[in-house]
Amino acid sequence: MNKKFTSVLAAAMLLTALTACGTAEDDSVAEPAEPAAAATTTTTAASTEAAALETTTAAEAESAGAAINYDYVLNGVTIVPGAESEAVLASLGTPDSTFEAPSCAFTGTSYYYTYGGVQVVTYPDEHDQSLNRFYEVDLMDATVSTPEGIKVGDTYDALVAKYGTPTQETPAFAMYKTEGKAVQFFLEGNNITQIVYVVQFN
Amino acid sequence: MTKRNVILYGLGMAVSAAVLLAVFQRLVQPKYMTPPSLDGNLIGDYYNSGYDHDVLFIGDCECYENFSPVTLWQDYGIPCYIRGSAQQLIWQSYYLLEDALRYEKPKVAVFNVLSMKYGEPQKEEYNRMSIEGMRWSMSKVNNIKASMTEEESFLSYVFPVLRYHSGWSSISAEDFRYFFGVKPNFFAGYYLRADVKPAANVPKGTPLTDYTFSETCWDYLNRMRTLCEENDIRLVLIKAPSLYPYWYPEWNDQITDYAAAYDLPYINFLDEEVLAETGIDYNTDTYDAGLHLNVYGAEKLSHWFGGYLRDNYALPDRSNEPLLANEYANIAARYMSEIEWQKNNLTEYGNVFGLTAQETQ
Amino acid sequence: MNETLEKVIEILTELHEDVDFRTRERLWDDHILDSFDVVTLTSELNNEFDIVITADRLTPENFNSAQALAAMVEELEDI
């Protein structure tokens, strides 16, 4: 009596098998998924971990054609906004001045170092307070300039000539942005008053 | 198993579970009694006061470390209290003021506007320190809802054991010593520091791409203003003379315009003339290179501000009222001995808390 | 009845010569008949008596002894 029933069912199952070939196409996401329990509603495609914030050291070809350098080179040492600061600071030698700014009641301190016309600022890592990262690098006067040769006092037109159209701009500043960091040129009228390399939290 | 037994056993289980959980909760709750992080008990301390203050300060460490209520009382007979906490956000200040109004009605409320720069919840630890000390009320409930970061849950505020339970392995002698209550570390909400560290090369703030305060901040500032109007309390906006975090002129202009628009007084103590009038000198009057004033700076600032309040708000000299006099006499006594104690530690150990070398690591 | 029984015992003995199916009980519970034997037995019985043993019939009660098997066969025959 139940002759067709199982063959229909079995055929349906085998059909799905026949359509498949051996390659395991699922991206291997390390979520153990034994018949432990029912899930709340998650998409059937294996949910991949959100890509962690990677600081790309290589300068990407931005809208400005010529590659913009988002990391500042101070006395031959590259400072990458968002990266760990300890080793780099050691190789930079003793700064002209330091300033410590502990947060209200807890460990984790921001540090301000000045090297001539350049100020370097660090911030405590979110998870590991003892670990510090570069927050920003400020070029405060005309004695220093960006790897591309722009310095405080240059005109907006000279900037655009070298860097191209900014990612975002207002009369007060022109910003060039990339993954996780940016270079900001602050303007008064047509001249640059300050240049800041700063990390961008998404 | 008779019905009576069932009820008996049921109640027995419920009561013993409740007692055990309450004891464990009290044990693992942070006591904030080991320096330097003592600020956790600031909010709870208010409920030991006499609830008879003419002036209430609300704000973050720029309030509770820069003004000394003892000076305001001794110099002008003005009773005041600082409801401050670490990185207190503007909505937390609003709800703390709202909570205080359940106990008393001050004549003047002083709010430090630095917290306008934080538009959304910052850190779980700061939320805990600003909220957990509050007694339960709608103000506390709203404060929690407004402050919670995503990973926090409301239930863990109702039952702190759900948050601190993993601290079972680090229960220490301090948890037992302060099981029934903490020792007062503050002076009507003032966190006293007697050491000196001159301000040097405090950085000038680097320009920002966006100076606007968030909508939430403006909304709570308006609610604070209307709350004061309804209870006919004079709201005074101030920016304390802390040199860091940098108080951008663009921020300052927005607050000045707002104050002018609503006819509110706004004093920016970083302004040269005002600073000169207070007589604050950043070589002797700060303990952390300009971030906060030490007790000498706080006394100078409080002396100037007391005069301002008395002249502008006709605050009477109430030093003759026995109850208040007694309350502030006790505080002043502790205040004096604390200064002595800190000074001795400074000479002996080189730090105000008398911590030996390895303790300071 | 015994004619069906004899036939059933004959088929069973084909599966396991060493077992005396006339008296042996608990064939299913003691795993005398493993899953292979059950399938073979079902196939043989269906062909022999032109009946259809459905899945829900595969129970210890029906398979524990030759007599039980014979009873099931009889019942299925007159459906």
Add this chain to the structure above:
Amino acid sequence: MLFTDSAFIIGLVLLCIVYFVIPKRFRWMLLLAASLAFYAYTGIGNLLYIGTTALSTYIITLLSDGFARERTQVLSLHKKDWSRDEKKAYKARMNKRRFRLLVLCLVLNFGILAVIKYGAFTVRNVNSLIGLFGGSGMKVPEFLLPMGISFYIFQTMGYAIDVYREKYPAEKNFARLLLFVSFFPQLVQGPISRYDDLSKGLFAGNGFQPRRVLFGTQRILWGYAKKMVLADRILPAVKLLISDPEQYQGVFVFLGILYYTLELYADFTGGIDITIGIGQVLGIPITENFNRPFFSKNISEYWRRWHITLGTWFKEYLFYPVSVCKPLLDLSKWSREKFGKNVGKYVPVFVSSIIVWFVTGLWHGAAWNFIVWGLMNAVIILISEILAPQYAKFHKRFAWSNTHAYDGFQALRTTLLMGFLRMFDCYRDVPLTFRMFGTMFTKWNLHVLWDGSLMQLSLSRADYVILIVGALTLFYASLRGRKGSVRKQVLEISPVLSCAMTVALLMIIVVFGAYGLGYDASQFIYNQF
């Protein structure tokens, strides 16, 4: 919605209180309301899926029952005047109609499951197949899988097949059937209950019996303790060990297996304890889903002790029907003739086992690693069954092989074997799993065990102490459990001790539970079921 969500816990406490307050005849309605609220909480849209399954099964089973009654009436009417053949023909016609109804119900519901859960997987495979011939594949559909869909669809289809087999009459009241389909504790991790077992307790609206409620509460707490103190504590370590196959090889793989075995056992049996505990508090007996699985001496015994209800479901509704369906029986006849009696008898069971284990693997997840996991189970079981006579001889010849020690060895061997098989779940990638399995024998880094790297697995010394003590307690409880329920034994010693144990369990969960900030409830372990 997880068991460890505070919303679930609060809801559960309220439900239990209200359940015993309202009149008995409304209690099953309360359960239905709670189940629907529970399900709506996971996503209003899901109610649509569960509603369709319940409604379609309700209508079809009623129709099927209708035909069955009609058939028996007509047959008794024409008892005398119809010949045997006429009766047989009529009966065949009616059953054919009922069978077609059943197939409609199965295809509709399993169709929903296939599309939602396996749609993306199938399309991706079809794409890769087309890709072989240079074609461009279709768009991979994305579905939000409703919670527990695999559990409730299998449970409902079991019901439909039972009604077709006329084991019991179809449920007339749709609301009651909907409750059977959506009874909330079972939506999280099963078990897959049978209608006649569950319905008795479900609709009876049972009284408040102190002993039963105490035992139920203790079992719930026991489940939460296993989940929150052990499973959720060790899970970060498991995730770490499998997250970076390049770094964690050799001994780490073995550690991963051990940690995952403990984690999964604690989590899954913990969840089932909670479910059965809830049932016990409400007076609804729910079938056991585990029976000391790590005491089993071989793989087939293991699958009679682990996730029992899934095993029985597949046996009753897939393995037996497939084994005795016409094509397989013909195959059996043909193979016995071709390869002789002894070899021939294996072929049909081999085919049906492969089918059943293919489907079991697929049930666990829409990915190749699950299917391979299932098929490997089948291969091992078949080999051990084919070699059964040899094992029997071996046991007869060597007396020591019947000692407890040897049983212990067999239990350990089975546990390790299942642990290796579970690697497919961890690495979720078939080639990678085999490679990692290989590194266990090629990469000798035993030093890892004592050079402090154990402490780098997000487990502190205190955690290890808790885990070891916990595992030993589980083992001891299993041993004591052989002589009947541990809770009954404790109550017999003294009610005070029983109450103290209950409070102790609660304290252990609150104090040592791995929950709250820093431990986000093991959200990532739950697959899409």
